[in-house]
Amino acid sequence: MEADNYREELRLLEALLFASNTPLSIDDLKARVPDDKHDYLPALLKMLQLQYRDKGVNLNKIDDRWAFRTAPDLAYALHVEKEIEKKLSNAAIETLSIIAYHQPVTRAEIENIRGVATGRGTLDILMESEWIKMGRRRQVPGRPVTWITSNHFLDYFGLENLDDLPGVAELQASGLLDTRPAIDTIPETADMFGDDE
């Protein structure tokens, strides 16, 4: 069979397959193709498939049905991703820091430490950025999942390992963690009438 001899039939199949909103079986096609072409349908479809093999659109056979689909290697262009620089929310930073210091930690525990409920979206954002991942389930009723930081987290923050994170005492020393109540800041001296300014 020569494709050139079946140009009209191929045009018709092209149009039918293009316009259909579902893949079409040979039987579906028979209803719209002249009777004397019915026997050629399988061969015509293969011809058409060949014609579109190297195009941006391919004729695919799925089960016994045929449909045009854009070539898989061009899928990237259909779904363009735009990266948008976004500031991480305070909630997300806090959650990440709690996971870093308290891991493995459940969501309930995170909420307890933060004192507010943690939206599902917050953990999603951290997962998406690949800073955290799920750890083992806690062996308690409900078997809640725990969260731990990833290797990417260490890379991203330039840490060799988790021990590199400054401890609470170090945080305090650097002024990042200032927990002293106000009255404690009055200077003390042992000498009752000493100059304690």
Add this chain to the structure above:
Amino acid sequence: MEADNYREELRLLEALLFASNTPLSIDDLKARVPDDKHDYLPALLKMLQLQYRDKGVNLNKIDDRWAFRTAPDLAYALHVEKEIEKKLSNAAIETLSIIAYHQPVTRAEIENIRGVATGRGTLDILMESEWIKMGRRRQVPGRPVTWITSNHFLDYFGLENLDDLPGVAELQASGLLDTRPAIDTIPETADMFGDDE
């Protein structure tokens, strides 16, 4: 330019235009085609149009947008149902034609040409079908809104642009494209040359 040298570009355009739900403008395509190909887009589209000219699916230019559409001569096999003629009233068809041929045109002008007041529903129906849309306001007292046809109108009626409207050249030549009011017997257009919208 040789089509063979641009196979990858043509494949990409094929895929994008096949995949899109709506006709795509050059600007739409630019977002998904490598920067160094942007200047070639018009030429590439023309190439692709030529490649599909005799196929069952054609690449149509609709105003400044492009879309694949089945070849009109295959309508006999694809026919679903005729509905538009039954649904559209004579008044609606007449009003649509006036807008198509005389655009931009105010409601008062439409009424003057038809010699009858335009029922509230007529413009609504045409708007709902997305064939017409509001154009700029006419810079005359009252600033009446003008009506123009949409890109969907061109797409729907298979027109590349307004010059493709049937009989547009003859209408132009006969001087009948003039929207000047003829006689002033229509109550709604009592002022012979005014727009009283």
Add this chain to the structure above:
Amino acid sequence: MDNISNIFEEDKKPEEDVTEKLLLDIDGFDGPIDLLMNLARDQKVDLTKISILELANQYLDFIEKAREVRLELAADYLVMAAWLAYLKSRLLIPEQVEEDEPSGEAMAEALAFQLRRLEAIRSLGVKLVEQEKLGQDFFKRGNPEGLYTLSKAKHDVTLFELLKSYGNIQRRNDNNVYRVEPFKLMSMEEALERLVHMLGRIPSWQSLFTLLPTGFETSLVARSALASMLSATLEMAKQGNIHIKQEELFGDVYIKAVKEE
């Protein structure tokens, strides 16, 4: 569709029937212009060669008959009749042209133009809806994959922000249950009580300093005790319970109980 094409093919009817048919159809007309179009077509001539005078006569005849038969005609039919009657008079007596009025010929031409223009639009409307139409004669892709733009957020945070944030949580939690440490300071009441308690055991003049409690943790507490004790002695002196003396500026303060006589 069929309706429209019929309108343009209607002019095969015998002339006698025209008015009667129009009378039956009057509700179906789209206003006086539409009626005029039908009458014009019944002149069986090209609209470009139409006799407006003849058309005016036909219209006026028709309106006459229509009113005889039954009809309360819509106002615009009567307005048109009046206008055509005027036009007719202008066409028949052409020389009476007033300055600011268009001539009969100009008015006739305007009407002819309107009829031709509407006729043209109507036939183009027919052609337009006979165009091949999307979704009926040609089709778009039935099941397009669609083009999407996913905006993927890229987040940025520094180690400093992370640590600062953890510090904030810690501080916030401490503040959540804020406990005020009890002050270990001597109150005035304590000082009074202490003084009253000791007073009976004070034989004579006694330095206030020797009466102060001992073992202070801080100088702050010691100073508060001194201040409270001094206030207490002043209070008791005011009540007449003790004598106070100070022998020099900044010298020791001495107290002595007032003996009951």
